[in-house]
Amino acid sequence: MLEVRELAFSYRKGSAELFDGLTHSFAPGATTAVTGRSGRGKSTLLYVLGLMLRPTRGDVLIDGRGVGRRDDQSRSRVRSNDIGFVFQDAALDPTRTILDAVVEPALYAGARRRDVLPVARELLDRFGVGGRAGHLPGQISGGQAQRVAIARALVTSPTVVLADEPTGNLDRDNAETVLRALRDCATEGRTVVIATHDPFVLDHVDHVLAL
Numbered sequence: 758m759l760e761v762r763e764l765a766f767s768y769r770k771g772s773a774e775l776f777d778g779l780t781h782s783f784a785p786g787a788t789t790a791v792t793g794r795s796g797r798g799k800s801t802l803l804y805v806l807g808l809m810l811r812p813t814r815g816d817v818l819i820d821g822r823g824v825g826r827r828d829d830q831s832r833s834r835v836r837s838n839d840i841g842f843v844f845q846d847a848a849l850d851p852t853r854t855i856l857d858a859v860v861e862p863a864l865y866a867g868a869r870r871r872d873v874l875p876v877a878r879e880l881l882d883r884f885g886v887g888g889r890a891g892h893l894p895g896q897i898s899g900g901q902a903q904r905v906a907i908a909r910a911l912v913t914s915p916t917v918v919l920a921d922e923p924t925g926n927l928d929r930d931n932a933e934t935v936l937r938a939l940r941d942c943a944t945e946g947r948t949v950v951i952a953t954h955d956p957f958v959l960d961h962v963d964h965v966l967a968l
């Protein structure tokens with residue numbers, strides 16, 4: 758269970774405070790879209806939920822434990838084990854193969870490469886990009902890159918999946934495929950949070966949190 762309690766965040770002292778003391782529980786086994794106009798803090802909320810930024814006020818809780826305010830090392834550990842992050846525009850390292858991109862988060866979490874490889878290959882197959890494992894990110898389409906990014910987020914089998922505008926630059930067919938992949942994550946019991954202003958996504962998620 759992922760929650761925020763009385764959450765607020767400012768990028769620096771004196772700059773505008775985001776989230777206004779937000780308290781919210783994100784439903785497990787469901788997709789939640791975070792919506793709101795540009796600059797409201799959708800991406801920032803994902804970074805706070807993903808423990809990359811520390812709240813200025815309030816906390817992030819996973820299974821009832823406060824984790825948002827812990828030190829960097831503790832937050833990194835929780836992030837590696839419990840959270841998968843799908844960055845905006847996939848954000849894959851252009852110099853490394855698709856397979857390596859998917860394997861990497863599991864190595865950070867302490868797994869051995871030879872144990873992770875079959876898991877990574879299975880995820881790539883599942884999202885229809887297994888044939889691209891040896892390619893570089895520059896050699897695949899935007900829709901394929903976004904599916905690779907989801908495979909990468911899932912390789913550690915996280916309980917929480919966070920996706921920032923995952924359909925932002927995709928045509929309808931690719932957006933549908935990516936959204937289906939995220940909905941499948943929720944069906945498996947994960948908590949899925951999607952920052953988006955795509956009306957198509959808003960129509961197909963279980964819950965909407967408006968900022």
Ligand SMILES: Nc1ncnc2c1ncn2[C@@H]1O[C@H](COP(=O)(O)OP(=O)(O)OP(=O)(O)O)[C@@H](O)[C@H]1O
Pocket residue numbers: 768769775793794795796797798799800801802
């Ligand atoms: N690194 C940063 N340093 C300082 N201010 C920032 C930083 N990143 C974002 N902001 C500011 O914080 C606010 C929230 O930004 P954020 O990117 O979370 O909005 P968003 O809702 O995701 O917008 P969009 O729909 O355009 O993606 C904005 O006012 C933005 O200018």
Ligand SMILES: [Mg+2]
Pocket residue numbers: 799800801952
């Ligand atoms: Mg954003």
